[in-house]
Amino acid sequence: MTNEFVLxxxxREFPDSILASSEPYGMLTIEVKKDDTKKIIHYLRDSSLEFNFLTDICGIHYPETPDKEIGVIYHLQNMMANFRLRLKAFMPRENAEIDSLTELFAGANWMERETYDFYGINFKGHPDLRPILNMDDLGYHPMLKEYRLEDGTRTDKNDSMFGR
Structure with a gap:
């Protein structure tokens, strides 16, 4: 199995769904339309490609790109061929919602909850989408790049201590 073969x-199967592809560090990375993500992953699992292991689901936030501000990244693996694949789907912040994969992979349950907890991405069809690591009443999603890294009112620090 090669990157070219999988791509x-x-x-061939989803000609309008593939937006971009690259091979950083030799790993095939494909950007897909968010509405087609579940269909593509279902195909990858049930076809002869046999991507039968969902390694990871995580979120990403690019605040400087309004139409692609929030993203979901899926890592899949064909265990028999030892071949890994990365899928990315991006969306605007106002519509941070994508289909849940819990019907396809039981392990997606906690991964989607964690991504929701930290990035606020809603997984449609998830059986129990609630915070998993943060407090229920936290009120914000900590991995979104919305908050200053340091408190500007602190007087006990000097920027020269940090090489600035």
Missing amino acids: EALT
Whole structure:
């Protein structure tokens, strides 16, 4: 199994869903339309490509890109061929919602809860989407880059201590 083979198979099956592809550090990375993500992952699992292991789901936040501000990244693996694949789906912040994969992979349950907890991404169809690591009443999603890293009112620190 090669990057070219997998990319060709996905492009043939979903010609309008593949937005971009690259191979950082040799790992095939494909950007897909968010509405087609579940169909593509279902195909990857049930086709002869046999991506039967969902390694990870995580979120990402690019505040400087309004139409692609929030993203969900999926890492899948074909255990027999020892081949890994990364899928990315981006969306605007106002519509940070994507289909849940809990029907396809039981392990997606906690990964989606964690991504929701830290990034505020709603997974449609998730059976129990609530915070998993943060307090229920936290009131914000800590991994969004919305808050200053340091308190500007502190007087016990000098920027020269930090090389600034």
